[in-house]
Amino acid sequence: MRKRKLHKAIIKSLLALLIIAIHVSPFYVLIMMSLKTRRDFSSRWLPPAAATFDNYTLALKGGDLMQSILNTAIIVLIATTFIIVIGAMSGYPLARYGTKFSKTLSLLLLGVMMVPPLSVLVPLYRELVLINGLNTFWGIIILSITYGLPTSVFMYTNFIHTIPVALDEAALLDGCSKYAIFFRIIMPSLKPVTASVAILTGINIWNDYSFQLYVLQKPKLRTITLMLRSFFAEGNTNLNAAAAASCIAILPLIVIYLFLSKYFVQGVVDSAVK
Amino acid sequence: MKKVLCLLMALALALSVTAAFADGLSGELVIASRYTGVQGEAFESIIEGFKAENPGIKVENQTFTDNYEDVMKVNMSGNQLPDVFMTHGWSVMRYKEYLLPLNDEPWAKDIVPGLFGSIMDADGKFYVLPNTNAMTGVLVQNGLLKELGLEIPKTVDEFMHCCQVAKDNGYVGVYVAGKDSRSPAYVLNLMAPSFLLNGADAAKTGASLQDGSFDWTKWAAVNQFLMDLKDKGYMNVDCATADTANQSETLVAKESLFIFQRTSVLIEAWDIDPEADLGFIPMPAMNAEEEPYLVGGESQAFGIWKDSKNIEAAKAFLAYMARPENIKLIAEVCGEAPGLQGVTVDSGNLTPWFEAWANTKVQPWFDRVYLPSGMWAIMRDTGSGLIGGATTIENADQTMKDNYDKLRAQQ
């Protein structure tokens, strides 16, 4: 019996190693590339004969990459804050009051969650030109809020469903208004799901490419995805520097994950449609 | 007496004010370009020099990279453009609606005559200061050409022979980075004059392209050339998926013989290996009776937004940029020939090639002169469709014809 258990553990470990190898290999290749010179045409699997950090120096040169990380952080922070506040506010009535309007709204919001934002690219662009929102942080922030909101509303609605209605009713009898119920009863209990909403929508905005590509065109406003694209784009043919820039861009995510992994996992579970 | 003094003083004041306006221009210029790296630094230094001479003018230097065209399209749709901006070959076809004619500028008389074909519209107006004349042909790995014992090909047949020899020796004849659909389109656009504008009918065919009576069955030869390169195995296996970033690499690594691209790819390659034996050669002609040619035209050109509030300052900036030392600087960092006469340029590794082809005939970029605006996209579409196996020559010809008719009707 014990032998069988051992066998099982070995098979499991081998499988795990295989899975790790498959998932790690592209990133291993990326790191190797970032450590090689442009003239090093050796196989990407092989480590460089002598590792060079020149690519990293080049990627960081001029501070544009760091500036783009900072830009992204600002956008993510502000947009996520609004997404949380507006999302929680909307989630409450949608979970509690089954009016025709709230049902229709839930349905439409779910639709917006699935529609690719690029489908309204052309007119959205025109609209932004009209309201002078191009090349501004507020322009990208307001779009990020709008298209991040459905996920947030959705998760809050789901979560508020799980808070016993009995609490609301008790508060109503005590003379609480329906608005006050939200602030006194619902809000304080939203903490766990808020962490999930923040992480999920925050990561989405951090990784967004489509909106940022169109709204933020001036080099000074560039976000991290746009910066990476310019490293890979035509005219910039130094792929090794691009690889180094990618590694730098991935690093903050890994650090954040290692500190907050519990919330990340919870976030994915909370985003579940019930 | 007092009155006279007052009058005199007022006059003096008025004079000094007008003088101040005449001498020191003021205003705030927004200048947009797509320079990065070395080119960006060179352009910045020109702007700094201009600011030093004109302390009254503030300049905002907006530099973009690969998204420059998209940015400009947005700016155009909002009718909000920079005061001075780069037109990168499209001053007439795309930007004319928004540009100020510059025929009367002091530097206008110095423009290299060969450039008028690409910067002048039907009314004889032009809208840009053409800093450079972008001449290109077929980029060649010259070291490899010599190693294979080959001569510089002058005709399409000789060109094909070179490719065959390269292939037989395990090299790529023509490298195409088709992940970017511009790459196959370059082949079509650069070779079109060879197949269409030849013999006694050259001028007639050109005119028929412009007036809409062109017989599109003739276009099959151009598409056929692209397909021959592919079908005979002269292209790289990954011609439909290779990234443009690999173009300079494949030249340096001595893997490929030819690339249909701009000379800037050579500059990138020399950035990897300054010793690499590379160059460019004229486009092969249809047959021995015809002359090989280079393709050239507007490249690093700047125009002025017609509704700019700082037109005088913008003109002053162009005049400053038109000075020989500045033209020379831009031409050198971009690896292109100067666009104004009387400027000598040290093009580094490219110099011997510019000298070798000094007397070669220059054709304008085919699509910019002979096809309606929007056809470049169709060439990209059909070219990448052909090498990707998504379409046939017949279909590609038909697509070209249909869109040519449609786009002409829109004009």
Next chain:
Amino acid sequence: MFKKKAGVATDNQVVLVMTAPAVILMIVFVAIPLVMGVQISLTDWNGYSQNSNYIGLANYTKLFSDPMFMRAFRNTVIYGFGSTLFQTILGVLYALLLQRAFVLRGLTRTIVYLPAMIAQLLVGYVWYFMVQYNRGALNDLVMLLGGTKLDWLGEGNRAVLIIMIINTLNFCGKAMIIYIAGLNSIPDMYYEAASVDGANGWQQFWNITMPQLIPAITTSTLLNLIGGLKMFGLVISTTGGGPGYSTHSLSSLINTLYFSYQDAGYASAVGVVTFVFIMAVSIVIRWYLAKKEAAAQ
């Protein structure tokens, strides 16, 4: 029944007031653009000129005979539903392996999940280094094993499949986590009871695990579907839509039509159709889930 106090909000009022900010944003940045999109789709606007002509429904009639659109439509369905299917299979398998503790569990989970946080665009570039023909890491392996190099992305259908696989491998971490949570919520006593009844591992899987996982499956299906239908960055960075136009998703096609083809009118028409189609899919899915929920209660 006591008289309703003045000032007490009705349900409808509460809904209207509290959802107002969200509704306003949706109207301004989703509904209005959609209406404008319909307008633009009726013109031949090139995307930058001040002029355009009204051309009626021409863009829409062109749509369904345009091989480019049909291809992008088909691809989007493959990216959406195909990735979802494979992510579900892989997610369940990984979850079964990684639910219970063993030496490498924590590490494997982290490594599978981490890439799911990286931007699609970057994931595409990273994988491009793997599947590239020349100097691509995968071809190096193939040659090491004595095979001949293959231009992996060189054939349209294969490229679509590869993009789908990249999407699956890279983002299956999310599905895995949902399934691990699902597995954890199945009470052990179910299995104990089954063991007592003499059910083997396979029977237990089909009769206990799978039925209990159904809620988690619907959940992750929807999540993955959203990612797949929105596919954009990954296509741009792996193939740019090529060879030809064979790997375009609807999103990347719209982008190309607008900027490269200077056909903003047509791009808008594709956008409107995309919007309506995916909205309809989502409403059907929602309706189906709601029905099931009602049946479960």
